Amino acid sequence: MPRRPRHWPNLVGLIIPSLRNALYAETIQGISDVLQRHGLHLMISDSGYSLEREEALISAYLSQRPCGLILHNTTHTEAARHLLQDAGVPCVETGNLTTQPIDMAVSYSNREAGRAMADHLLSRGYRRFGFASLPVSGNERLRERRDGFFEGLRVAGIEIDPAMVLEVDEGLENGSRALAELMRRDTSVQALFLAGDVLAAGAILECTRRGLRVPEDIAIAGSDDNELMQQSVPPITTVRFPRYRIGVRSAELIVARQEEARTQSLAEDLGFEIVPRGST
Known part of the structure; x- marks a missing residue:
């Protein structure tokens, strides 16, 4: 993945499945906390659980020349995968652990x-x-x-x-x-x-x-x-699931990529925890 040109805007795009789902708030907060410290700005869109909608959003974001994309999904259309691979924009996938990330992945199984x-x-x-x-x-x-x-x-x-x-x-x-x-x-x-x-x-x-x-x-x-x-x-x-930490780590990887290129894909497993309570 090549280093981005310095003239690219300080924008990071985030695509989540639904803006109505409050569970994404912690991840968004983690991303935002890191990006703000580095002078980067977050754009958020929802795919409506549609791969075709996600593909259209990826294309729209790439036209804005962002310095990174974060996708809460690891399944994409072939066209979307090609768009991301050809663009050379740092990309982090979350939501599920994949052994074959497009670029980088931070999640759990x-x-x-x-x-x-x-x-x-x-x-x-x-x-x-x-x-x-x-x-x-x-x-x-x-x-x-x-x-x-x-x-x-x-x-x-x-x-x-x-x-x-x-x-x-x-x-x-x-x-x-x-x-x-x-x-x-x-x-x-x-x-x-x-x-x-x-x-x-x-x-x-x-x-x-x-x-x-x-x-x-x-x-x-x-x-x-x-x-x-x-x-x-x-x-x-x-x-x-460690939603906030996933947001933090995803943003940290995007920030780190601004300074140095990486040629190998990366997948980080942040794990999960069973929390036993009175209902079982």
Whole structure:
């Protein structure tokens, strides 16, 4: 990756899947904190979970001659990959760990996070499971988390019933609906992994409405560890990702590239943490 010309603007572009998702705020803050110290400015756009939209945004950003791009995605159209490779602009991918970054990657393994949650729930003695998430089409991060969860169960000799896998839209109400539907499909289900904390919080609220005890009647686990997880009754077991540190490190790599070229790709794994709480 060649060193950028000194006359390029002091702009860094960030493309995230959704501006509505508050989870990206910590990463944005980490990026901004670093860039401000170095006199760089951040531009933010959302792709709407569309690879074609991301490609169009990449093209638009590159026309502004930025000094770097940060993409919360590791799956791209072939045209987008070629645009980035040909432009020679420092690029950091986040959101999932990839062994073949376009340039640089800073993230965690969603697949390993899913496996770790399966291990946690199995260690608590649960054997009948349900899973719910936002739609995984076009969302490699959720797909990897889901598949890792299934793999973790499979190692223990448990094959999840396809009928107990549900895709819903985001929101507390849909978390409530997910719990209701999965319990309707299998009244003996013991534990649900909802790959999104808002969904998990909605499921907890539905348990309260139904008079179900958590975790005695059914265990609930989420992922992302937003504030809802700690304040829920009971507090919700979740997967914690280092979102702020990912933002900081991504920006640090962009800044470092302004001073020196790098010829090899770089992928940094910042890991994750299972946070056991009262819901499991």
